[in-house]
Amino acid sequence: MGRPAVRVHTGSCWDNRSRCKPATRDVVRQTLAEGAQACPHCRPDTALGLLE
Template identity: 50%
Template structure:
């Protein structure tokens, strides 16, 4: 899931579909969208760890 900020163009976090804390402005995303968001340095939720669930542990950070 991709969580948007007040400005819908701003992505504030990435979550798994089972996350218990996705925020009110989260919407479903494809795997490709989630991977692209991680590559653009969108923060992964620290509770559900979507980066680990997608098999992307380190992006050179």
């Protein structure tokens, strides 16, 4: 299946790499809850209304 996500970005982030894959909001929430970092530039956690 591949390696787990290390950092999560929004779809419009300038800092995403070619290894990025689209995900649903629910998958992003779960991934962040499991310990992946939110990108400090685009802040997907803030965009989704999640509090750290």
